[in-house]
Each structure stands twice: as structure tokens, then as C-alpha cells.
Amino acid sequence: MRTELAGSFSVFRRILGLTRPYWKHISASVVLTVFYSLLSGASIYLFIPLLDILFHPEKIRAAVSGDTAGVALGLGKWFSGLKQDVIGAILAGSQTDALLRISVIIIVTFLLKNIFGYLQFFLMNYSEESIIRNLRNNVYRHLHALPLGFFTNERTGDLISRVVNDVSVLNGGISAFFVTLMRQPLLIIVYLGLAFSLSWKLTLISLVVFPFTLAVVAWIALTLHRERGVTQERMADITTVLHETISGVKVVKAFGMEEFETRKFLKYTHQYLRSVLRINRIRDISSPATEFLSVIAGAVIIYYGGIQVLKETSLSASEFLGFLFIISRSCPRSRSSRTSRTGSRRRALRPKGSSRSSTRSRASPPGRAPP
Numbered sequence: 001m002r003t004e005l006a007g008s009f010s011v012f013r014r015i016l017g018l019t020r021p022y023w024k025h026i027s028a029s030v031v032l033t034v035f036y037s038l039l040s041g042a043s044i045y046l047f048i049p050l051l052d053i054l055f056h057p058e059k060i061r062a063a064v065s066g067d068t069a070g071v072a073l074g075l076g077k078w079f080s081g082l083k084q085d086v087i088g089a090i091l092a093g094s095q096t097d098a099l100l101r102i103s104v105i106i107i108v109t110f111l112l113k114n115i116f117g118y119l120q121f122f123l124m125n126y127s128e129e130s131i132i133r134n135l136r137n138n139v140y141r142h143l144h145a146l147p148l149g150f151f152t153n154e155r156t157g158d159l160i161s162r163v164v165n166d167v168s169v170l171n172g173g174i175s176a177f178f179v180t181l182m183r184q185p186l187l188i189i190v191y192l193g194l195a196f197s198l199s200w201k202l203t204l205i206s207l208v209v210f211p212f213t214l215a216v217v218a219w220i221a222l223t224l225h226r227e228r229g230v231t232q233e234r235m236a237d238i239t240t241v242l243h244e245t246i247s248g249v250k251v252v253k254a255f256g257m258e259e260f261e262t263r264k265f266l267k268y269t270h271q272y273l274r275s276v277l278r279i280n281r282i283r284d285i286s287s288p289a290t291e292f293l294s295v296i297a298g299a300v301i302i303y304y305g306g307i308q309v310l311k312e313t314s315l316s317a318s319e320f321l322g323f324l325f326i327i328s329r330s331c332p333r334s335r336s337s338r339t340s341r342t343g344s345r346r347r348a349l350r351p352k353g354s355s356r357s358s359t360r361s362r363a364s365p366p367g368r369a370p371p
Contacts, residue, residue, distance in 0.1 A: 015170065018135060022127040029127070032120035033183050039113035041190035044325055046106050051318035053099050120183075136167045155243075191330040198323045199315050202305050206327055209297040216293055220286040227279045234272035241265050301327065 019026060140163060151159075195203040245252060245261050252261055305323065308315040315323075 018131045019127065021134075022130055025123045025127045029120050029123040030182060032116045032123070033186060036113060036116040036120055037183070037186035037190045039109055039116060040187060040329075041194050041326075043106065043109045043113055044329065045194055045322065046102065046109060047325065048318045048322040050099075050102050050106065051321065052316075053095060053102060055318070132167060132170065135170065136163060139163050139167060188330060191326050194326050195323060195330075198319050198326075199305070199308065202301060202308070202315075202323055205304055206297070206301055209300055210294075213290060213293040213297055217286075217290055220282060220289075223282055224279060224286075227275065227282065231272065231275040231279060234268065234275050237268040238265070238272060241268060298324070298328075 143159065143163075192203065195206070241261070241264055245265070252258060301324070305315065305320045309317055309320050
């Protein structure tokens with residue numbers, strides 16, 4: 001186990017070494033990710049004062065006059081001075097003027113958030129694709145440096161697959177690394193900070209309830225990952241049989257092996273069908289199961305939050321709605337998109353590289369020797 005981890009870490013460090021020529025693009029992408037995360041939180045949080053302007057204008061008058069107790073924009077006592085200046089600038093004038101200003105600010109916030117998100121994706125995709133191009137070029141140069149004996153013992157389909165398919169698989173790993181370790185943690189930190197600023201009690205309840213949903217999502221993800229590995233093996237079997245049949249068509253015709261090759265091909269396609277159907281069953285049940293568990297967790301939060309709004313009056317209705325919106329954006333989602341399934345199938349389209357025997361010997365049926 002330790003040997004496998006050490007080997008994986010060594011490969012990971014080698015992959016990270018390929019990112020050095022593009023550190024400027026990656027650094028700029030990280031900075032844009034920070035701005036994107038902050039604006040994502042602000043775009044949600046701005047709906048709270050918008051609701052107050054529409055349904056609780058007395059809070060706006062209290063905010064402008066300096067009485068900030070219970071105002072939805074409060075982020076903490078240590079930010080009270082800056083908060084008062086911002087509130088006074090935005091909400092000055094009549095209720096209609098304040099509504100116009102907050103609407104314009106919401107539009108500008110969403111515009112900047114999407115611009116930063118687009119630039120972040122563009123720079124990161126440029127870095128990822130450039131790394132894949134360099135890695136594929138290095139593999140191709142390495143092929144020219146290998147002796148002739150290496151090509152005698154390796155199949156052509158395997159070598160082509162390593163240059164075309166196996167290198168492309170790293171693209172998803174590089175992308176997942178930057179998204180998982182940078183973008184998602186920043187968004188979670190921003191959302192949790194906003195949630196704590198609104199109600200630390202409801203936030204703690206959310207942190208207690210939602211881990212059960214996270215556990216179910218994690219189990220589904222692990223099961224899908226394991227089954228996709230089996231599906232890739234099944235597709236590799238199909239690709240290998242097809243490659244052997246086409247490349248050894250003269251042997252197949254000479255020995256009348258059409259029925260034998262057909263039965264073998266039908267066997268592997270049936271195994272692939274069973275594997276794909278199992279993945280589809282797991283994927284299709286993941287979304288309703290996750291949604292149902294999230295609804296249960298949300299019902300608990302709504303009940304306790306409703307008590308705070310109706311009886312304890314420690315939380316306003318606009319703050320409570322904003323809290324629910326923030327939690328809904330940060331809650332786990334089951335990824336079962338058709339795009340990811342297509343990508344996993346595309347990565348599976350490569351022949352196995354374990355066998356070193358010739359095509360002619362593999363194409364021979366049991367009991368019949370090749371000429």
C-alpha cells in the first residue's frame with residue numbers, strides 16, 4: 001500500500017513539473033478564482049437587502065440613520081464602520097432610489113462574476129491543453145529513441161493508444177486537481193462565512209445534518225468509479241477483438257474462423273452491455289436519492305430556522321431566505337451528467353497491453369495451429 005502511494009505521489013510530482021512553463025497562466029487563474037468566489041458569495045448575499053427594501057423599508061431607514069441592529073447587511077461587529085459607509089452610499093435617498101441602486105449592483109456583480117469565471121476557465125484550459133500537447137510530443141520523441149526490439153514485442157494499437165488516449169486521460173486529472181484543490185474550497189469558505197454571519201446556529205445544524213448526504217454521495221461516486229473501471233476493461237476487450245480480427249483477416253478467412261470470432265465478439269459486447277446497464281442504474285438512482293436526503297436535511301433547517309424567525313425573532317425572514325439560498329448552493333450534488341459518461345467511454349476505447357503474442361497466434365481458435 002505504501003509502495004503504491006509512493007509511486008502515485010512520484011507520478012503526481014512529475015505531472016506537476018510539467019506545469020512550470022505555464023505558472024503565469026495558472027497564477028492568474030488562481031487570482032481570478034479568488035475574485036470569482038468572492039463575487040459568487042456577494043451575488044447571493046445582495047438579495048437579502050433587496051428583499052428588505054421591498055418588504056421591510058423600516059430596516060433601510062434604520063441603516064441609513066445609523067441604527068444597524070438587525071440589519072441584513074451586518075457581517076460582524078468589526079466590520080460595522082465600513083458597513084455603515086457602504087449602506088449609507090447605497091441606500092441613501094428614497095426607497096425607489098435604493099431599489100434602483102441595489103438592482104444595478106446585482107447586475108454588475110453577476111457580470112463581473114461571469115467575466116472572472118470565463119477568464120479563469122480560459123487560462124486553466126489553455127494551461128491544461130498545452131501540458132497535454134507537450135506530454136504527447138515528449139512521448140512521440142521517446143518512441144523514436146527506442147530500439148527496434150521494443151516495437152517487435154509491442155502491439156501497434158497499444159503504442160498508438162498510449163500517445164492518443166492515455167495522455168488525454170491525464171487532462172481530466174490535471175483539471176480535477178486545480179478545481180478540487182482551489183475553486184471548490186474557496187467557494188465553500190465564502191459560503192460558510194456568509195452562513196455563519198447570518199446565523200451560526202443554523203450553520204452548525206447544517207454541518208451536522210448534511211454529512212449524511214455527503215456520505216451517500218461519496219459512496220455513489222466510489223461505486224461509479226469502480227464500475228467505470230470494469231466498463232473500460234469490457235470496452236478494451238471489444239477493441240482488442242476488433243483490432244485482431246481486422247489485422248488478421250487473412251488468417252480468419254483462411255481457417256474459416258468467422259463464426260468463432262463472431263461468438264467471441266458477441267460475448268464481450270454482452271458483458272459490456274451488462275456493465276453499462278449497472279452504471280446507468282447507479283447513476284439514475286443517485287440523483288433522486290441525493291435530492292431526497294437533501295430535502296430531509298433542508299426540512300430540518302427550515303423548521304429550526306422558522307422557529308428563529310417566528311418565535312425568537314433572532315433572524316429576519318430575508319436573512320433566513322438568504323441563508324437557505326447559500327446552503328442550497330453549497331450542498332452536495334451527484335454528478336451524473338451525460339458528458340462525464342461519454343468521457344469515460346471515450347477513455348475506455350483502448351486495447352489492452354498485457355499480451356505480447358502475435359496477432360496470428362491470438363486469432364487462432366482452440367485446437368487449430370496457425371500455418
